[in-house]
Amino acid sequence: MAPPPAxxxxxRVVLAVLLRETRTRFGRYQFGYLWAFLEPLTHxxxxxxxxxxxxxxxxxxxxxxxxxxxxxxxxxxxxxxxxRVAKAVDGNRALLMFPQVTRIDLMLARIILEAATASVxxxxxxxxxxxxxxxxxxxxxxxxxxxxxCLIVLGAGTGIATGVISSVFPTFERLFAAIRRPLYFASxxxxxxxxxxxxxxxxxxxxxxxxxxxWLRSAFFVGFESSFVDHRYAVACSLVxxxxxxxxxxxxxxxxxxx
Amino acid sequence: MIALAAVSKGYRTRNGVKVILRDADLVLPRGRSVALMGIxxxxxxxxxxxxxxxxxxxxxxxSRSARISWPLGSAGGFHGSLSGLENVRFIARxxxxxxxxxxxxxxxxxxxxxxxxxxxRTYSSGMRAxxxxxxxxxxxxxxxxVDEITGVGDxxxxxxxxxxxxERRSRADIIMVSHSPRTLKSYCQSAxxxxxxxxxxxxxxxxxxxxxxxxxx
Numbered sequence: 001m002a003p004p005p006a007x008x009x010x011x012r013v014v015l016a017v018l019l020r021e022t023r024t025r026f027g028r029y030q031f032g033y034l035w036a037f038l039e040p041l042t043h044x045x046x047x048x049x050x051x052x053x054x055x056x057x058x059x060x061x062x063x064x065x066x067x068x069x070x071x072x073x074x075x076x077x078x079x080x081x082x083x084r085v086a087k088a089v090d091g092n093r094a095l096l097m098f099p100q101v102t103r104i105d106l107m108l109a110r111i112i113l114e115a116a117t118a119s120v121x122x123x124x125x126x127x128x129x130x131x132x133x134x135x136x137x138x139x140x141x142x143x144x145x146x147x148x149x150c151l152i153v154l155g156a157g158t159g160i161a162t163g164v165i166s167s168v169f170p171t172f173e174r175l176f177a178a179i180r181r182p183l184y185f186a187s188x189x190x191x192x193x194x195x196x197x198x199x200x201x202x203x204x205x206x207x208x209x210x211x212x213x214x215w216l217r218s219a220f221f222v223g224f225e226s227s228f229v230d231h232r233y234a235v236a237c238s239l240v241x242x243x244x245x246x247x248x249x250x251x252x253x254x255x256x257x258x259x
Numbered sequence: 260m261i262a263l264a265a266v267s268k269g270y271r272t273r274n275g276v277k278v279i280l281r282d283a284d285l286v287l288p289r290g291r292s293v294a295l296m297g298i299x300x301x302x303x304x305x306x307x308x309x310x311x312x313x314x315x316x317x318x319x320x321x322s323r324s325a326r327i328s329w330p331l332g333s334a335g336g337f338h339g340s341l342s343g344l345e346n347v348r349f350i351a352r353x354x355x356x357x358x359x360x361x362x363x364x365x366x367x368x369x370x371x372x373x374x375x376x377x378x379x380r381t382y383s384s385g386m387r388a389x390x391x392x393x394x395x396x397x398x399x400x401x402x403x404x405v406d407e408i409t410g411v412g413d414x415x416x417x418x419x420x421x422x423x424x425x426e427r428r429s430r431a432d433i434i435m436v437s438h439s440p441r442t443l444k445s446y447c448q449s450a451x452x453x454x455x456x457x458x459x460x461x462x463x464x465x466x467x468x469x470x471x472x473x474x475x476x
Contacts, residue, residue, distance in 0.1 A: 003326065004355065016352035024340060097336040098329045098353060099312030 009100050017092070017101070017109035024091075025084075025113065036117050037124060043072040047190050059192045060217060060224045063134045069125050070217050071189035077118040077148065078155045078209055079180060084110045085159025086166065086173055103249065107163070111156045118148060136222075143219030147212050150238045154208060157241025164248040188213045193228035201228065208237035261287040261310060261327070261402070261434075263458070266319030268302070268309060279305050280316070281456035289325065289401075292433040294443040294464055296471055297453035303436045304330070304406055306453055310434060311404050325401040325432075331391050332406035339380030343371055343390050346379055347397075354398050361397040368423075369393035370416065389416065396423050405435045405446075421445070440468060 003009070026032045047068050051057070058064040088106040095101045130136065138144060166173035187209040193201050204210045211234040214226040263285040269276045279302030287293055295303045308314040309321060311330045329336060337346045344362060351361035366375055369389045374382060382390070395403060403424075424433065424446065437443050443450070443464065450467030452459045461467035 008355075009353075012355055013353050016349050019352070020338070020341065020345070020349050023345070024338070092338070094336055094338055095349075097313055098350070099327075100353060 010102075010105060013098075013101050013105045014109050014112070017095070017106055018112055021109055021113050036121050040069070040072045040076055040121060040125060043076075043189075044068045047072075051190075059195060060221045061136070063129055063136070065133060066126070066129050066136065066220075067217075068190065069122075069129065070220050071187075071213055073118070073122050073125065074147070074151050074213050074216055075184060075187055075189050075209065077114065077151045078158075078212075080118075081111065081114045081152060081155025082159040082162060082180070083177075084114055085156055086162035088159075089163055089167070107156070107160055111152065111159075114155070115148075115152045118152070122148070138220055139222045140219040144216060147216040147219065150212055150234055154212070154238040154241050157238065157243070157245040160245030161241065161248050164245070164252055168252065183207065183209065186210065192217070193226065205230070208234050211237075260289055260322075260324050261285075262322045263309075263316075264320045264322075266309065266316045266321060268305065268314075268316050278456045280309075280319075280453075280458070282319070283456065283458045285451065285458045285460060287434070287451075287460075289432065291449045291462075292428075292435070292447040294447040294450040294467070295434060295436045295453060296443070296450050296467055301453045303453055304332075306458075307404050307406055307434065307436055326399070327402045328395050328398075328400040328404050330404045330406050331395050332388070336391060337379040337387060340378050342377055343369075343375045343379055343382070346390070347394050350394050351398070356398045361394065364397035365390070365393040368396060368419070392420060399431075401431055403431060403433045405433055405437075407437055444468075 026035070044065060048064055051064055058067040060067055085107050088110045089096075089103050092106045095106065096103070162173055162176055166176075186204050186207055188204070193204060193210065193214055196204065205228065211229050211231075214229040215231060215234060218224055218226045218229060263280075263283060265282050265284060266280050267282055268279045270279065271277075295306060297303050305314065307330050309316055310323075311327060312321070312323070313330060336350075337343075338349075341349075343365075347362055347365045348358055350356075351358045369375070369386075369392070371382075371386060371390065374386060379387065379390070424431075433446050435443060435446055447464055448462075450461045450464040452461065452467055452471060461470070
């Protein structure tokens with residue numbers, strides 16, 4: 001009996017891992033899938049409280065919630081994808097016992113799950129605002145999709161690279177996680193680039209996430225066009241990350257698969 | 260048929276490179292069950308994983324023209340936080356087997372009772388082996404790779420395993436690692452001796468055990 005073609009085997013494996021990951025990621029907690037929504041909502045709630053206490057309003061549009069959602073969700077999509085993909089192999093090492101299961105399958109399943117979760121979360125949160133706060137229209141919906149695609153690609157590439165590097169230098173993952181955390185405050189989650197001093201803006205302009213968030217807001221809000229965003233830089237960073245990640249994975253692959 | 264051509268494999272250890280295979284060639288024909296023999300630490304389990312495709316050789320080529328199982332042992336393959344049933348579902352999916360039918364078969368064969376719905380991390384090593392054995396029997400392989408698990412369970416489970424293999428003998432072979440010569444002889448007609456990085460095939464397992472005994476003394 002001839003074995004099935006390679007792409008069929010890969011599709012089977014990725015689907016099986018995906019189904020199992022859905023269960024292990026959301027099945028353990030009491031609120032299950034609801035947690036995916038609660039996390040961005042807590043971030044948004046904290047910033048609304050801070051903004052209100054300081055007497056500040058949203059820099060764009062009428063809805064502070066919507067402004068924060070378009071910052072918090074992309075940040076979480078990126079950081080979750082990096083985290084989950086980096087730990088994909090460690091969390092499923094036992095599965096490598098099966099010859100047809102590869103490291104890339106394990107990572108790809110998590111990337112798909114994060115992309116699907118991100119889309120659902122973003123759509124639902126936007127709908128909540130529309131239902132309970134303000135009616136709004138999205139200026140360039142295709143750009144919004146492009147930004148999320150970039151976020152996933154950037155997160156996936158960074159995650160694969162982190163996973164591969166930390167399989168050789170285990171401390172790397174912790175170090176990188178520590179570096180990532182302050183990035184939250186330099187990505188424009190709760191501000192726009194026009195409102196920060198030029199010196200700070202110069203530093204922030206190296207951060208691809210800041211560009212992606214500004215791009216998302218430019219595409220999302222009617223009447224807001226960021227002068228800061230560099231689309232080409234954002235896309236280039238995402239592609240470089242994924243090429244670097246896959247190349248690094250390929251470079252260490254000849255080492256034992258099951259170890 | 261399974262063929263190894265000029266396969267080399269080594270591990271880096273603290274005391275330099277430990278060689279498992281050095282330019283080894285091997286052809287295993289269909290229709291024969293084979294025992295992998297060698298002293299402790301010679302690399303029998305590694306060889307089994309290379310045959311399976313779980314581990315890549317450093318150099319050389321492995322070709323397989325049969326549907327080969329994963330290396331069945333009590334060690335890996337299961338996700339500890341998922342139940343036996345969920346693990347079976349996963350394995351059925353990655354082999355493209357019918358999920359429902361596979362679950363029913365394993366539930367009946369592995370005799371895990373209520374443990375079937377409990378996380379695999381609560382299983383004893385014998386129960387894990389029974390689960391692995393059950394799933395592999397549910398999926399029709401042409402070659403079963405067995406690493407030290409036929410000795411598990413009570414006498415009745417062992418005879419059940421033997422009967423299951425007996426029933427498949429016409430269409431499936433076994434490649435087996437075991438420390439018990441009696442177990443090896445009851446399943447296998449031929450043998451491969453792994454010694455100092457090279458492989459020698461013995462058509463009759465008795466010749467291999469004789470050779471092996473002589474080499475040791």
